[in-house]
Amino acid sequence: MFNLPNLLQSSWEPLTRHKDIPDDLRTLLCETGSLTALLRSQCRILHVEVLSEQMRQLDGEVQAILNCDSALCREVVLYCDDIPVVYGQSWIPDSANALGLDNIGNTPLGERLFDQQAWQRGNIEVATMEQQMLPSFFPAKEKLYSEPCFARRSVFTRQTCKVLVCEIFLNGVKV
Numbered sequence: 001m002f003n004l005p006n007l008l009q010s011s012w013e014p015l016t017r018h019k020d021i022p023d024d025l026r027t028l029l030c031e032t033g034s035l036t037a038l039l040r041s042q043c044r045i046l047h048v049e050v051l052s053e054q055m056r057q058l059d060g061e062v063q064a065i066l067n068c069d070s071a072l073c074r075e076v077v078l079y080c081d082d083i084p085v086v087y088g089q090s091w092i093p094d095s096a097n098a099l100g101l102d103n104i105g106n107t108p109l110g111e112r113l114f115d116q117q118a119w120q121r122g123n124i125e126v127a128t129m130e131q132q133m134l135p136s137f138f139p140a141k142e143k144l145y146s147e148p149c150f151a152r153r154s155v156f157t158r159q160t161c162k163v164l165v166c167e168i169f170l171n172g173v174k175v
Contacts, residue, residue, distance in 0.1 A: 012125040012153060021126070021150060025169055029152050032121055035086070035167065036078075036110030043080035048106045051075040058091075065155060066162050068093045078108065084170055091164040099158055109165065113156050119163075122155040129168060 031038050040046045052075040071091040078086040090109050092101055113119045128148035153166040
C-alpha cells in the first residue's frame with residue numbers, strides 16, 4: 001500500500017486567511033458546490049480510482065469533529081481525461097453510511113453528497129503541503145516544482161451525522 005499523506009495532521013486555517021492562493025487554483029479551493037461537477041464540466045471524462053477503503057480508529061481532533069470512535073477512511077484520486085488532478089481523503093462514519101453513503105465504489109463522493117441536498121457543507125479550511133511529503137505516485141513529485149500543493153477540507157453534516165472530506169489539488173490543475 002502507498003504511504004499516503006495523513007491530511008488530518010496538517011495545519012488547517014480558514015480559507016479567508018490564505019491570500020497566497022494561485023489564481024488558477026482559487027476557483028477550485030473556493031468552490032462551495034460540487035467539486036466533482038466543476039471538474040466534470042472542464043474535461044471530457046472524469047473518473048475515480050479508489051486507492052484504499054479501511055475502517056480506522058479515530059482520536060483527537062477528528063474524533064471530536066465526527067463525534068465517533070471510528071470511520072471508513074476512503075482514499076481516491078480523481079482523474080480528468082486520464083490526468084490525476086485531486087487526491088481525496090474522506091472520513092465516513094457508519095451513521096453516514098445509513099444515510100446513503102455506503103457502497104460508493106468508483107462513484108465520486110461529491111455526487112452522493114450533492115445529489116442528496118440534505119448534506120450541508122461547513123466552512124472550508126486550507127492547508128499547504130510541501131511536495132516532498134507527497135507519495136511518489138503523485139504527478140507533482142515528478143515535476144520538481146518548488147511551490148507547495150494546496151489542500152482543503154470541510155465537514156458535511158446531515159441530521160446528526162458528519163463526514164470529513166479532505167482534498168489535495170495536484171499541480172497543474174486548472175479550470
